[in-house]
Amino acid sequence: MDLSLTPAELEFRDELREWLAANRPGPEPGDTEAAIDHRLAWQRTLFDAGYSGIAWPREHGGRGATQMEQAIFNEEMVRARAPAPANIIGLVMGGPVVITRGSDEQRARFLAPILSGEEIWCQGFSEPNAGSDLAALTTSAVQAEGGWVVNGQKVWTSFAHRARWCMLLAKTGDDQRHRNLTFFILDMKQPGVEVRPLRQATGDSEFNEIFFDNAFVPDENVVGAVGDGWNVGITTLMFERAGLSAASALAIQLKLDDLAALIRDRGLQDDRSLSRRLAALVIATETMRLNGYRGLTRIIEHGVPGPEGSIAKIQWADINQRVGELAMDVLGGAALLADPVWTRWMLRARANSIEGGTSEIQRNILAERVLNLPRMR
Structure with missing residues (x-):
């Protein structure tokens, strides 16, 4: 694993860094809907400049950049504290799975509006009684x-209230558990689809429930083969976990810089207990960053992410929660009054070990697919 950059990669980084300094948008609004609009406008700016889906093949509207250039882009976006594009689910999961598993017709129909942000995607996997399983x-x-008539319910669906398309896993047969699922692209704007927001502890409603009542999916919107939805879905989840890359670690490092400044501002820099905890978080975050580069090496060598991405998911959840806990200890009672940023971080981080696959499930994946341990029953 070579972490040095080539002259071409250094040139790309410097060009991007200069562009971001000149074009980064202003502060994101606090209101959830206004923030989505803010990010949609930013995604269009990225698209017009050729920075949307940069690692997608040129024939599919991307820049044809290398995976290393994509990693550089991710890190520079974080370093500039620029917002993520609004259609992040489409860019990170929907588009890549259509590119790798979809038909030529699906690529022609769906990819361009993902890149521009014209059509937002959401992910319809989890259900009230089927999240981890x-x-x-x-x-x-x-x-x-x-086509197919869909009935049922999905939950914890980000951006469903703004989405045009849903990556849907649904049961299409009575075969064994992993052979009776099919992966669909479902139109969210049709009759028979109802979206209800879920109120969070932070006060936001970024997640939703979706109810399907005789919704329809045409045959041409089946991705892969009928009954092969499990494998297509796993590919999608691997792209999701690969997104928890070295850039995610850099985002935490920047937050740790903010936390160190908070400790100094409150005159607690000589508190050895706080210093030890902060140092442990810095070390853990650097470990996460290096693991992100290991995952990147896997993608470069094999074309798709591997199960090692589950390590990043566990690290990301654990570190985020520990950062929030340390911030609360630094602020004490003032956390309830003076600093909603850190309180919001702490509250939101509690979900990190559940969403996107629980930490327990990630450990099972690592045990079975990386360590080749026997499955316990």
Whole structure:
């Protein structure tokens, strides 16, 4: 694993850094809907400049950049404290799975609007009784003339209230658990689709429930083969976890800089207990960054992310929660009154070990697919 940059990569980094300094948008609004609009406008700016989906192949609207250049882009975005694009689910998961597993017709139809942000995507996997165990989902798709009729419910769906398309896993048969699922691209703007927001502890409603009542998916919106949805879905989740890259570690490092400044501002820099905890977080975050580069090496060598991405998911959740806990100890009672930024971080981080696959599930994945340990029953 070579962490040095080539002359071409250094040139790309410097060009991007200069562009971000000149074009980074102003502060993001506190209101959730206004923030989404803010990020949509930013994604269009990125798209117009050729910085949206830069590692996608040129024939699919991307820049044809290398995976290393994509990693540089991710890190420079974080370093500039620029907002993420609004259609991050489409860019990180939807587009890549259509590129790798979709048909030529699907690529022609769906990819360009993902890049521009014209059409937002959401992910319809988890259900009230099928989150960690996706194979137990009950949302069904019954074959009809020209397509499939969908009934059921999904939950914890980010951006569903603004999405045009949903990556949907649904049960299409009575075969064994992993052979009865199919991956669909479902139109969220049709009759038979109801979206209800979920209120969070932070006061936001970034997640939603989706209810399907005889919603329809045409045959041409099946991704992969009927009954192969489990494998297509796993590919999607690997892209999601690969997104927890070295750039995610850099984002935490910047937050740790803010936390160190908070400790100094409150006159606590000589508190050895706080210093030890902060140092441990710095070390853990650097470990996460290096693991991110190991995952990047896997993508460069094999074209797709591997199960090692589960390590990053565990690290990301654990570190975020520890950062929030340390901030609360630094602030004490003032956390309830004076600093909503850190309180929000602490509250939001509690979900990190659950969303996107629980930490327990990630450990099972590592045990079975990386360490080759026997499955316990």
